[in-house]
Amino acid sequence: MRNHILLFGPPGSGKDTQGKILSKVLNIPLISSGEALREEIATQTKIGLKFEQLIKNGLLVPDEVMYEFFKTVLAKYNLKEGFIFNGFPRTVSQAQFLSGYLESRGTNYDCVLYLNIEDSEIIKRISGRLICKNCDAVYNIYFNPPKNDMECDICGGELYKRADDKETIVKRRLDVYYHDTAPLVEYFRSNNYFFEIDGSGTESHVTGRLLGVVL
Ligand SMILES: [Zn+2]
Numbered sequence: 001m002r003n004h005i006l007l008f009g010p011p012g013s014g015k016d017t018q019g020k021i022l023s024k025v026l027n028i029p030l031i032s033s034g035e036a037l038r039e040e041i042a043t044q045t046k047i048g049l050k051f052e053q054l055i056k057n058g059l060l061v062p063d064e065v066m067y068e069f070f071k072t073v074l075a076k077y078n079l080k081e082g083f084i085f086n087g088f089p090r091t092v093s094q095a096q097f098l099s100g101y102l103e104s105r106g107t108n109y110d111c112v113l114y115l116n117i118e119d120s121e122i123i124k125r126i127s128g129r130l131i132c133k134n135c136d137a138v139y140n141i142y143f144n145p146p147k148n149d150m151e152c153d154i155c156g157g158e159l160y161k162r163a164d165d166k167e168t169i170v171k172r173r174l175d176v177y178y179h180d181t182a183p184l185v186e187y188f189r190s191n192n193y194f195f196e197i198d199g200s201g202t203e204s205h206v207t208g209r210l211l212g213v214v215l
Helices: 015-026 033-042 046-056 063-074 092-104 119-127 167-189 203-214
Strands: 004-008 030-032 083-086 111-116 129-132 138-140 194-198
Touching: 004 015, 004 167, 015 030, 015 083, 015 203, 030 033, 033 046, 033 063, 046 063, 063 092, 092 167, 111 167, 111 203, 119 129, 119 167, 194 203
Parallel strands: 004 083, 004 111, 030 083, 111 194
Antiparallel strands: 129 138
């Protein structure tokens, strides 16, 4: 079984959902950098305050601050028994730092899962999304359309599209993602613990493919 996992995938690849499922099935923590950061800021820890200051001033986060953040967050977990990292590392130098840090904790990665999916399907998944103003139910005009146009099946509320779900914005988000992540994927690709997983199709199909690798 592989249970020291790095999970990657573009926005709309379903990696958050799949990460949660894997975490349950393998009984290991899902450690998401976004959530961890929000928590550090909300509880006003030393590293949280540092981040808040940088974000407020629109400054880039220096590597040393990022490393301190990783150490602060990861200290809360018994990493030897397994983990899924979601949303980090973001760069090759962060990956190298983390590998060294994990070794100092007596462990390391044994699995890099890269959820790959065609841009055209991601764009349909995200730009087709409609949300109910009233009850937050989520629909998709391509995969799960409401029975009546722009009206919630459950409560009859009006449906809307989130501003950052528009097609041009989704394309831009994908460009940024590939630009940032491509060197990292190349860095891991030659390792025998790198697995590129087809992220297309239904949620349960994708889960099946992922479990086929880790179990
Ligand atoms: Zn509704």
